[in-house]
Amino acid sequence: MPEDMTLERGRPVTDTELHRRADWIRLQAVDLIAQAGLGHYSSTFSCAEIVATLYYHTLRLRPGEPRWADRDRFLLGKGHVATGLWPVLADLGYYPHDLLKQFGHVGSPLNDHPNMKVAPGIDFSSGSLGHNLSVAAGMALAGRLSGRDYRTFVLTGDGELQEGQVWEAAMAASHYKLGNLVAIVDANGFSGSGPTSAAMNIEPLADRFTAFGWRAVEIDGHDTGVVRRTFDELPEPSSGQPTVVIARTRKGHGVDFMEKQPQAWHLGLLNPEQYADVVAEITARMELAGTPAAPGPEGNA
Amino acid sequence: MSEQPAPPTERKMVDVFSDIDRDTALKANPSGYAVTEIAAADDRVITLTADLSNTLAEFREAFPGRYIELGIAETNSVSLAAGLASCGYVPYIFSMSPFGVLKTAEQLRTDVDYNHLPVRLVGRLSGLAMGYFGTSHYAVEDIAIARTFANTTVIAPADSNAVLGLMRSTASLDGPVYIRIAEAADPVYAEVPEIAYGTWPRLRTGDDITLAAHGMGVGLAVQAADVLRAEHGISADVYDGAFLKPFDSSAIISSASRTGKVLTIEDHTVNGGIGAIVAETLARHKIAADLAQVALPDVDLEVGVPAELYEHYGLTVAGVVAKAVELAKG
Numbered sequence: 001m002p003e004d005m006t007l008e009r010g011r012p013v014t015d016t017e018l019h020r021r022a023d024w025i026r027l028q029a030v031d032l033i034a035q036a037g038l039g040h041y042s043s044t045f046s047c048a049e050i051v052a053t054l055y056y057h058t059l060r061l062r063p064g065e066p067r068w069a070d071r072d073r074f075l076l077g078k079g080h081v082a083t084g085l086w087p088v089l090a091d092l093g094y095y096p097h098d099l100l101k102q103f104g105h106v107g108s109p110l111n112d113h114p115n116m117k118v119a120p121g122i123d124f125s126s127g128s129l130g131h132n133l134s135v136a137a138g139m140a141l142a143g144r145l146s147g148r149d150y151r152t153f154v155l156t157g158d159g160e161l162q163e164g165q166v167w168e169a170a171m172a173a174s175h176y177k178l179g180n181l182v183a184i185v186d187a188n189g190f191s192g193s194g195p196t197s198a199a200m201n202i203e204p205l206a207d208r209f210t211a212f213g214w215r216a217v218e219i220d221g222h223d224t225g226v227v228r229r230t231f232d233e234l235p236e237p238s239s240g241q242p243t244v245v246i247a248r249t250r251k252g253h254g255v256d257f258m259e260k261q262p263q264a265w266h267l268g269l270l271n272p273e274q275y276a277d278v279v280a281e282i283t284a285r286m287e288l289a290g291t292p293a294a295p296g297p298e299g300n301a
Numbered sequence: 302m303s304e305q306p307a308p309p310t311e312r313k314m315v316d317v318f319s320d321i322d323r324d325t326a327l328k329a330n331p332s333g334y335a336v337t338e339i340a341a342a343d344d345r346v347i348t349l350t351a352d353l354s355n356t357l358a359e360f361r362e363a364f365p366g367r368y369i370e371l372g373i374a375e376t377n378s379v380s381l382a383a384g385l386a387s388c389g390y391v392p393y394i395f396s397m398s399p400f401g402v403l404k405t406a407e408q409l410r411t412d413v414d415y416n417h418l419p420v421r422l423v424g425r426l427s428g429l430a431m432g433y434f435g436t437s438h439y440a441v442e443d444i445a446i447a448r449t450f451a452n453t454t455v456i457a458p459a460d461s462n463a464v465l466g467l468m469r470s471t472a473s474l475d476g477p478v479y480i481r482i483a484e485a486a487d488p489v490y491a492e493v494p495e496i497a498y499g500t501w502p503r504l505r506t507g508d509d510i511t512l513a514a515h516g517m518g519v520g521l522a523v524q525a526a527d528v529l530r531a532e533h534g535i536s537a538d539v540y541d542g543a544f545l546k547p548f549d550s551s552a553i554i555s556s557a558s559r560t561g562k563v564l565t566i567e568d569h570t571v572n573g574g575i576g577a578i579v580a581e582t583l584a585r586h587k588i589a590a591d592l593a594q595v596a597l598p599d600v601d602l603e604v605g606v607p608a609e610l611y612e613h614y615g616l617t618v619a620g621v622v623a624k625a626v627e628l629a630k631g
Contacts, residue, residue: 069389116387116416124387128411134377135412138384141369145347146388165408168377176369 003064007092009072010232013057016289018224021056022048023286026254028087028100030278033269036104039112042252042265044084046188047155049222050247054153055088058231063093066120070150075136077156078186079113079126086110094121130163132156133183137173140181140242149237153182159191162200167212170242174213179239182231183214186221188251190262209244221247255281331464332423332482333357336393338465339472340364343391346472349382350395351375356425357395379405382420383412391419391472397431398424398440398481406446413477414450421471421478427457428517428568429597429616430484432607440481441597444515445573447479448546454498455546457481459519462490467543470496483568485607487520489541496541501549507536510629511556511563515542515575518566518595518616525621533622535629542575553582557590564625566595568616593628595621 025048033039054074055061062068076085083103090097095109102108109118113127124135136154143150160166173181185205189196197203206216215235219226230245251266252258255278258265270278333356340346340360347367348357354370361368371378375396382392394401401424402409413420424440431438447455454471456478458464464482471478489504496502501513505526512522519541526537538556542548542565557563563583565576576594583590595615603613611617615624 124384125411125416128407131380131408131412134380134408135384135387137377138381138386139388140384141381142385142388142390145366145385145390165376165380168372168374169381172371172374172377172381175372 003062005062005064007059007061007063009058009060011057013228015225015228018049018052018056018228020286020289021052022224023254023282025052025084025087027279027282029083030270030275032083032086032100032103034275035101036112038267038269039083040080040267041255041270042190042258042262043078043157043186043188044081045254045258046249046251047078047081047186047221047247048084048254049224049227050155050184050186051084051088053224053227053231055092057228059153060150061092063089063121066094069146070148072150073123073136073139073152075124075132075152075154076114076126077129077132077154077160082110082112082114085114089119089121092121129157129160130165133166133169133173136181136183137169137176137178140173140178141176143180143237144176144178149180151180151182151234151237153184155184155186157191158185158187158189158202158205159196159199161185161202161205162196170209170212170214173242177240178242179235180237181242182234183242183244185244185246186249187246188249188262190251190266192266194263205246209246213241215241215243216246217243218246218248221249222253254285330356331458331461332395332425332468332480333359335465335468336360336423337363339468340367343472345389345391346393347385347390348393348395349378351378351400353395353397353425375400375405376408379408379420379422380412383408383416383418386413386418386420387416391421393421393423395423395425397438398427398443399431399438402440402443402447402479409447409453409477410450414452417452417476419475419477421480423480423482425482426484427481428483429602429607429610432605432610435604436602439602441568441570441602442573443479443481444545444567444569444575445577448573448578450477453477453479453546454544455479455481456544457483457515458543459483459489459516459541460486461488462493463496463541463543466490466494466496469493470498481516483516486517487524489520489523496543499544499547499549501540501542501544501552503538503540503552505537505539507538508559509535509537509562510625511538511540511560512566512621512625513540513542513553513563513575513579514566515545517568521616521618521621522566524618525625528618528622529625529629533626533629535625537625542578545575545578548578548582550582550586553579554586554588557583557588561589562591562628564593564595564621564628566616566621568611569596571596571599591628591631593624595624
């Protein structure tokens with residue numbers, strides 16, 4: 001890809017294509033996890049449609065120049081789902097597809113959580129929950145100070161919102177009227193050890209963000225048409241109120257047995273039989289959608 | 302009958318909660334003075350505070366659009382500064398050391414240090430400077446923590462001139478810097494010193510004992526060296542440990558090799574500060590030397606106005622002299 005080729009905002013894509021892309025992300029993540037021997041399945045699956053829509057429709061990007069100053073920023077606050085991001089960045093040309101084969105090995109720039117120092121296309125490192133909304137607010141403020149019109153998106157988990165720092169950041173974002181900041185909550189209802197609100201209630205989320213001065217939108221995070229339109233209808237970056245998109249999702253979405261036991265598949269490894277079932281279920285759905293599955297790294301489970 | 306307390310003027314605490322008159326700014330508020338000067342030459346520089354805006358009165362007046370108040374929210378301040386730095390800015394966070402460093406240690410490590418970002422944390426009121434407020438307000442473990450961060454430069458200026466010199470010389474570093482400000486330290490440098498990166502200025506030359514200190518301890522060390530020479534016939538080799546990371550191992554090694562005795566002075570716990578730096582360095586290089594520390598003990602600390610606390614813990618010229626004599630003659 002030429003260094004200065006820009007992927008503009010609002011690239012044409014159909015809702016079906018985005019659904020297929022989300023399933024492709026799931027397949028790719030399954031393979032990366034198989035390669036590493038352990039990984040986060042169900043929380044990667046809950047945000048697959050969101051990641052697909054951002055990268056294949058919404059974000060203004062320049063894969064040939066990852067540090068381009070005017071790019072839209074994307075921060076993976078819930079860094080444990082990076083297996084869903086690595087194939088996307090390879091596909092868009094940030095690095096060769098072959099790099100995925102190093103995933104999970106010492107020296108690979110692609111880790112289980114993203115590291116901006118080594119992985120092209122990562123706008124900020126993550127892994128410690130609760131930090132990235134603050135970082136994103138800093139990036140949005142930088143956009144204001146430098147007069148650039150980029151947006152900064154941050155994808156958080158719902159359990160992550162239990163971190164107090166998130167609310168410090170929420171307060172600062174509305175105080176500084178950061179209309180160029182968009183938080184997306186992958187509200188899949190579960191944390192690592194159980195239902196999020198059983199551990200510590202975070203609802204009513206929309207009311208809480210609204211009380212902190214945010215514009216809050218609540219959507220079905222698996223309906224690519226809705227996700228796409230929600231992003232299309234974001235206020236201008238120059239506007240004065242940050243937006244939170246509370247995406248109601250299902251942890252493990254896209255694989256029947258994971259959706260029934262989302263907690264069991266927060267972190268784990270499919271055995272060969274389960275791997276085959278998962279690939280068959282997702283592939284069948286993709287084929288039903290009309291086009292063959294996109295090629296990925298060789299499955300090696 | 303108990304002794305009368307000292308008159309209030311002598312017991313007064315350092316007041317950093319007031320606006321500073323420009324004429325006295327360099328002496329009373331050197332970090333605010335320095336950042337204003339640095340910002341004038343580098344438009345990437347912005348300042349942030351978590352409720353310490355008074356230190357930046359001059360900066361705010363000069364560069365109103367480059368100052369960001371973040372309220373009493375230190376962790377958010379550090380991560381947000383990291384976001385600004387990742388977009389090309391050089392943020393100086395002004396905070397009180399106990400909250401700016403200890404509360405945010407993980408944000409400093411994960412967001413700033415691991416990502417090699419040029420965030421500067423200016424920690425005012427370090428050590429026991431807020432003694433009277435209670436132990437919650439002490440920053441006596443900060444060096445031990447900050448110097449374990451792989452990419453962070455840690456500096457502890459000895460006096461106002463050193464604050465300006467060290468802030469100037471670290472302004473263009475690509476990585477993070479923790480600047481530990483000692484309040485009301487005795488003057489050491491008559492002019493603004495130019496201290497090369499990672500080096501320890503040698504302030505007195507001697508053969509009998511090495512004194513190594515940082516921050517407010519440097520003024521004590523220099524004055525103690527003069528007393529040691531005049532009254533005890535002991536010649537001290539005195540170093541300003543301005544850089545705690547990276548530190549000047551060759552200064553430590555060459556001086557300790559000659560004197561065989563090293564006394565470290567610091568308003569920091571005995572663990573992990575300059576005392577530990579010296580001990581680790583000498584042990585690693587197989588240099589035998591007698592060591593002693595004037596530092597804060599590894600126990601619950603007392604509360605009181607700083608002057609009384611310094612007295613209590615021997616962080617005085619007399620305290621340093623006594624310990625040095627003991628070590629030199631031991």
